[in-house]
Amino acid sequence: MNKNNQRLLAQLKQRFTSEVLWHFVSRNKDDVRSYNVLLSILQSGLKVGEKNKEFKFLDAKTNQWVTLWGYPVSCLADIPLKDLHIHAERYGRFAIGFHKESVINSHFNPVLYINQYSCLFHRFIERRNEIEAYLNRVDKPMSDKFEELLLLLGAIAKAGDLKANPVNDAQRDELQANNFYYEREWCGVYDWGFKKEDVAAVILPDEYIAKFLADRSPGNLKVDDTTVVLPFSMVYRL
Numbered sequence: 001m002n003k004n005n006q007r008l009l010a011q012l013k014q015r016f017t018s019e020v021l022w023h024f025v026s027r028n029k030d031d032v033r034s035y036n037v038l039l040s041i042l043q044s045g046l047k048v049g050e051k052n053k054e055f056k057f058l059d060a061k062t063n064q065w066v067t068l069w070g071y072p073v074s075c076l077a078d079i080p081l082k083d084l085h086i087h088a089e090r091y092g093r094f095a096i097g098f099h100k101e102s103v104i105n106s107h108f109n110p111v112l113y114i115n116q117y118s119c120l121f122h123r124f125i126e127r128r129n130e131i132e133a134y135l136n137r138v139d140k141p142m143s144d145k146f147e148e149l150l151l152l153l154g155a156i157a158k159a160g161d162l163k164a165n166p167v168n169d170a171q172r173d174e175l176q177a178n179n180f181y182y183e184r185e186w187c188g189v190y191d192w193g194f195k196k197e198d199v200a201a202v203i204l205p206d207e208y209i210a211k212f213l214a215d216r217s218p219g220n221l222k223v224d225d226t227t228v229v230l231p232f233s234m235v236y237r238l
Contacts, residue, residue, distance in 0.1 A: 020200045021076035021103050021186055022084065026092020034094040035208055041096060042202075042221040045193040048072040052151070053187070057116040057159035059125075066125075070154025071189045076103060078110070078184035084203075084235045087183060093232040095203040102198035108188040114159040121159070155189050194222060201228035203235070 023046060026034035041047075053070035076098065079087055088095075114121050128150070135143035199222055204212055209231055216223050 016080070017078055017184065018080045019100050020081075020097040021078050021100055021108075022087070022095045022097050022203075023074070023076050024087065024091035024095045026094050027090065029092065031093075031205065031208070034092055035204070035211075038094045038096065038202070038204075039215065039221065042199070042216075042223060045191060045222075046074050046096075046188075047191050048074045048189060053155055055154045055157060055159060057114070057121070057125075060117070060122050068154050069151060070157070071151050073155050073187040073189055074192065076108060076186045076188075078186060081235065088232070088235065093203070093205045094208075096199060097201040097203070097228075098194065098198050099200045102194065103186060106188065106192050106194070106198075107190060108186045109156045111183075111185040111187055112157040113162070114157060115162050116159045117162075152189075156187050158185065196222040196224055196227070199223050199227055201230055203230045203232055206231040206233050 023041070025037045025041065029037065049072045051072060053073050055068040055070055056065055057068075058064075059066045077087055078100075084095075132143070132146060132150075135146050202212065202223060209229060212229060215221070216227075
């Protein structure tokens with residue numbers, strides 16, 4: 001193992017934040033499809049989602065779920081290697097890790113996590129509704145700009161139940177009502193045609209390692225022989 005790879009693994013082992021941000025590709029996908037998605041990203045880059053980002057919270061007055069919206073995004077997780085197994089239980093065993101410096105230079109932002117029980121947050125929502133209603137009545141051009149502002153905010157903000165247990169409450173993910181704070185999520189609103197130098201590591205199930213090493217050899221993927229390839233089982237051994 002060369003010195004750069006040794007340094008990378010040393011950075012990955014610390015437990016607070018990571019010098020590598022991870023994109024997992026296996027949400028609701030089988031292994032074959034997950035592997036193909038991973039190869040596609042390594043060929044053509046990381047794309048934002050097809051749908052607008054949802055921002056859900058529980059309204060304290062009505063006790064009803066309310067949805068705000070943000071621009072479509074692509075997501076990365078700032079999770080040290082030793083703790084990736086929690087994230088992988090939701091998003092699978094296939095992941096691409098990007099150098100944090102590359103992520104920062106490519107205009108990703110850390111997500112702003114909102115405590116949905118906070119009176120300050122609900123006061124913000126009340127004022128937001130009042131301003132939106134006023135602008136819709138008296139100033140349509142400014143109303144459109146305000147809507148753009150809300151979409152920008154929605155792209156980098158997330159409300160959730162910070163009391164929830166991120167290990168035991170996986171079933172609540174569909175509502176986006178869980179405690180997502182543990183993800184240390186970063187979001188980008190643009191497609192990212194990253195370079196091979198931006199890729200720090202790739203994680204795959206152990207049984208896919210040999211196949212990946214063979215598939216990368218033609219040189220059509222944004223990785224090379226120096227890119228760290230980690231078996232997923234390693235996540236549980238650290």
